Amino acid sequence: MRERRDPDRLAQAGQLAMLLEVSASPKPGNVDRCHDYPDTRYEDFLASSVAVYPVLMRAASSRARIGRLIFEAVSASKTWHKGGNTHFGAFTLLIPLIIGGGEQKAAHDAVKSTGWEDAIEFYRAAQIAGVRVKPVDNLDLTDPESFDRIKRERLSLYEIFSISASYDLISNEWVNGFPRSFRYAEVLRDDVRELGLNDGIVMTFLRILSESPDTFVAMKFGADVAREVSERARVLTRHFDLDKIKSFDEELIERRINPGSSADIIIASLFIALVRGWI
Numbered sequence: 052m053r054e055r056r057d058p059d060r061l062a063q064a065g066q067l068a069m070l071l072e073v074s075a076s077p078k079p080g081n082v083d084r085c086h087d088y089p090d091t092r093y094e095d096f097l098a099s100s101v102a103v104y105p106v107l108m109r110a111a112s113s114r115a116r117i118g119r120l121i122f123e124a125v126s127a128s129k130t131w132h133k134g135g136n137t138h139f140g141a142f143t144l145l146i147p148l149i150i151g152g153g154e155q156k157a158a159h160d161a162v163k164s165t166g167w168e169d170a171i172e173f174y175r176a177a178q179i180a181g182v183r184v185k186p187v188d189n190l191d192l193t194d195p196e197s198f199d200r201i202k203r204e205r206l207s208l209y210e211i212f213s214i215s216a217s218y219d220l221i222s223n224e225w226v227n228g229f230p231r232s233f234r235y236a237e238v239l240r241d242d243v244r245e246l247g248l249n250d251g252i253v254m255t256f257l258r259i260l261s262e263s264p265d266t267f268v269a270m271k272f273g274a275d276v277a278r279e280v281s282e283r284a285r286v287l288t289r290h291f292d293l294d295k296i297k298s299f300d301e302e303l304i305e306r307r308i309n310p311g312s313s314a315d316i317i318i319a320s321l322f323i324a325l326v327r328g329w330i
Contacts, residue, residue: 056152058111061326064153065107065145068321069100069138072314075252077296079260079284080268080303080310088307095134102131103142110149117161118169118208120146122176129179139180140221140267140315143173144232145322147225153326159228162209169208170201187215220266220312224319231316235259236323243330246291251330252317254291259320260313261285267311280308 073096076083084093106124109115115123124142151158174190174197190197190211200206212222224232235255242258243251261284264277280303287296303309324330 058108061111061149061152062104062107064322064325065110065149066100066104067325068145068318069103069141070097071248071252071321072141072318073097073100075249075256077300078253078256078314079296079300080280080308081314082309086304088304088309091134091137095132096137098131098134099128099137102127103138107145107149110146111152113150116169116172117147117150117165118172118176122172122179125176125180136180136182138315138318139177139182140312141318142176143221144224144229144315144319148229148232148319148322153323155228155233162212162225165208167201167205167207170206170211171198173208174198174201187211218266218269220263221315224316229319231259231262232319233323235316235320236327236329239317239320239324240329243324248330250291250293252321253296254288255320256313256317257284257288257296259316260310261288265310265312268308272308276308280310 072078073082073093074084076085082088082091082093082096087093103124106120106127109123110120121142124146125139128138128142147158147161150161190200190206201211209225212219212225215222216226217223220231224230235258238258239251239255242254245251246254261281264274264281266277268280269277283299287299321330
């Protein structure tokens, strides 16, 4: 337990989780070591993973509030690349997990303790990251009135995520105690043992994608496309067939469909598996 709580080890595990996720290939539709998007490159994700280490150390040492740490993580990431949003969802999951030392209850307690200040910082982080966030209960991050309402009504970030948990995978993780992140850490352990590190990560990614329509895909392309992608992934989880996975990857890249929320969850699962010594 003492080794798990070592701040340097926790920060390194978070950093390595991001590096392993983006390097695993082919993860259908997402940037990896074999292909980029025109506006976001593999190197941008590497730069973001390196830049955020000091913030992860602060999280591991519990030196700031969650919202502030998410804002600092996004700010640090943006100083090292110009590839747009790389890890916004990953930071939102990783920071409370690191604060909790990789323990489920501690991470859940951390997010439940957020306040209105965390909500303000989160919205500010989303603005500078340039992410698309569906308005929650008329709280549109592009509307200055949202900040006034958050402060006036003392709306915590956990409360806001509770509203969006029914349709947003990241919010759902926060509100329900990171169930997918921890469950798929165990799945990842088994897949890596069977298939090796790269292919094990790819297979677990497909399992995550097959379970729930990806929030990022639904936001950009609609619910029907998100369900289609999940159903296609489900077929690929029955047997690891690299050629079929590559074909699916190429199709999604051509259609510019990138399941970013599923990638965020596998980063969280990788962090948990690394802290526990499973991979």
